[in-house]
Amino acid sequence: MRLRASRRMTTFSLTCLIPFYNENSRCVSVLEQLTKIAEIDHFICVDDGSTDNTVELIKAAFPHVRILSLAKNSGKAAAVRLGLEQIVTTHTLLFDADMHQFSVVEIRAGIRTIQIDQKIDLLIFQQKSDPLLSKLLSTDVLFSGERIGKTNLLKAACQQPTIGYLLELTMNQFFFSKKLQVHIAPLHAKNYLKLQKWPVATALKKSWQLFALLRSEQFWEQRRLLRQLL
Numbered sequence: 001m002r003l004r005a006s007r008r009m010t011t012f013s014l015t016c017l018i019p020f021y022n023e024n025s026r027c028v029s030v031l032e033q034l035t036k037i038a039e040i041d042h043f044i045c046v047d048d049g050s051t052d053n054t055v056e057l058i059k060a061a062f063p064h065v066r067i068l069s070l071a072k073n074s075g076k077a078a079a080v081r082l083g084l085e086q087i088v089t090t091h092t093l094l095f096d097a098d099m100h101q102f103s104v105v106e107i108r109a110g111i112r113t114i115q116i117d118q119k120i121d122l123l124i125f126q127q128k129s130d131p132l133l134s135k136l137l138s139t140d141v142l143f144s145g146e147r148i149g150k151t152n153l154l155k156a157a158c159q160q161p162t163i164g165y166l167l168e169l170t171m172n173q174f175f176f177s178k179k180l181q182v183h184i185a186p187l188h189a190k191n192y193l194k195l196q197k198w199p200v201a202t203a204l205k206k207s208w209q210l211f212a213l214l215r216s217e218q219f220w221e222q223r224r225l226l227r228q229l230l
Contacts, residue, residue, distance in 0.1 A: 019079035049073035102189030125187035
């Protein structure tokens with residue numbers, strides 16, 4: 001058994017892709033933790049048209065991290081697509097730049113799961129620290145930005161028309177509709193609240209967009225399919 005697992009792992013390589021927009025020191029804090037993970041071979045951060053000093057902070061603290069930039073703020077989907085175009089490793093870890101209090105041990109466990117069983121096409125980290133309502137609605141999985149996937153499949157998924165404004169629902173739809181192998185793994189982590197990051201008007205707009213997605217047919221169909229995995 002150990003020999004077979006070792007042979008599988010020789011074909012595994014991993015890039016961490018972090019899109020960001022005006023995340024300032026939050027992105028640096030994420031990198032401080034993720035760069036401790038030896039299983040990650042490369043890091044790519046994609047600047048989605050930031051107007052603050054996030055790029056300068058990353059360059060100063062992590063000169064080995066590759067930074068790509070969009071000329072203007074074009075949304076997470078565009079940033080992720082740009083990053084994926086440059087990735088040649090077999091797998092990609094997608095990670096949000098505003099995560100905090102997350103468990104590096106749980107991320108490494110997720111990576112190990114895919115190393116051992118490379119039949120898994122997508123591993124989604126379930127946000128175990130989310131509030132009860134999120135767990136009841138399954139948004140702790142369906143909306144999770146933290147996931148590891150086969151790079152070629154993520155590239156194909158991200159070429160699909162975006163569902164609402166949420167890239168994660170678009171990726172879910174691709175993997176579920178093609179009946180690809182999806183695995184769920186736990187991750188204790190927290191996101192900053194929208195009001196902690198954005199002006200009130202912007203935060204309210206994004207919250208309303210999210211509420212609209214919760215009423216969509218795609219969301220409820222994905223929730224039904226997800227419950228068959230759990």
